[in-house]
Amino acid sequence: DAKTTQPPSMDCAEGRAANLPCNHSTISGNEYVYWYRQIHSQGPQYIIHGLKNNETNEMASLIITEDRKSSTLILPHATLRDTAVYYCIVRVGAGGGADGLTFGKGTHLIIQP
Amino acid sequence: KAGVTQTPRYLIKTRGQQVTLSCSPISGHRSVSWYQQTPGQGLQFLFEYFSETQRNKGNFPGRFSGRQFSNSRSEMNVSTLELGDSALYLCASSLAPSGGAYNEQFFGPGTRLTVL
Numbered sequence: 001d002a003k004t005t006q007p008p009s010m011d012c013a014e015g016r017a018a019n020l021p022c023n024h025s026t027i028s029g030n031e032y033v034y035w036y037r038q039i040h041s042q043g044p045q046y047i048i049h050g051l052k053n054n055e056t057n058e059m060a061s062l063i064i065t066e067d068r069k070s071s072t073l074i075l076p077h078a079t080l081r082d083t084a085v086y087y088c089i090v091r092v093g094a095g096g097g098a099d100g101l102t103f104g105k106g107t108h109l110i111i112q113p
Numbered sequence: 114k115a116g117v118t119q120t121p122r123y124l125i126k127t128r129g130q131q132v133t134l135s136c137s138p139i140s141g142h143r144s145v146s147w148y149q150q151t152p153g154q155g156l157q158f159l160f161e162y163f164s165e166t167q168r169n170k171g172n173f174p175g176r177f178s179g180r181q182f183s184n185s186r187s188e189m190n191v192s193t194l195e196l197g198d199s200a201l202y203l204c205a206s207s208l209a210p211s212g213g214a215y216n217e218q219f220f221g222p223g224t225r226l227t228v229l
Contacts, residue, residue, distance in 0.1 A: 038156075041222075042220075042222060043117070043203050043205070043220025043221050043222055043223055044156070044203070044205075044218075044220045045220065046217045046218060046219075087156075100146060100148075100158030100159075100160075100161060100169055100171055101146075101148075101156075101158065101218065102158065103148075103155055103156035103157075104155065105155055106155075
């Protein structure tokens with residue numbers, strides 16, 4: 001699986017959009033980009049995933065560059081409960097239930113009141 | 114629908130002992146994966162079970178083992194505990210392994226193991 005690079009930490013004001021970047025310059029054509037987050041003392045939680053088109057769900061939007069070498073997770077209106085470590089994961093295939101997810105260090109997003 | 118449950122939530126053992134952790138997946142989920150989380154190494158994949166068979170294994174020594182029962186519940190065992198085994202052990206369940214449509218992994222709250 002391709003390696004990802006994320007900033008170790010970011011701050012965002014409550015109510016503003018939080019934009020979390022991820023670099024995955026060695027991504028292959030059949031690798032998807034997944035985002036999970038881990039709130040303190042809880043297990044990770046799936047947020048969103050995509051291959052090459054931008055994706056949106058009730059939690060967030062995922063913007064993938066045309067060359068697929070980087071992506072941005074957008075939380076449109078951040079709340080204090082969005083404070084967590086966000087993991088960008090790149091792996092082969094659409095299935096996420098086997099083969100194991102490879103988590104990096106992630107980005108610690110802190111939402112400021 | 115109840116989420117993934119893990120027992121016990123906290124455990125203290127001494128070096129050389131063995132430990133068994135339990136995971137009950139979401140009802141209807143047949144795939145269970147185990148992860149170890151430490152401050153130094155982060156979240157690392159241990160192994161994954163589907164239909165009572167281990168399908169994949171991470172890079173951990175043979176002291177780490179697991180199994181899955183016919184009701185999809187899973188246990189992991191660590192023998193001859195070392196200080197470095199102190200970690201949060203997370204279990205995740207999903208409907209099925211990869212190969213088709215995306216199967217989101219749902220994580221449990223974890224078992225905090227401390228080895229003294």
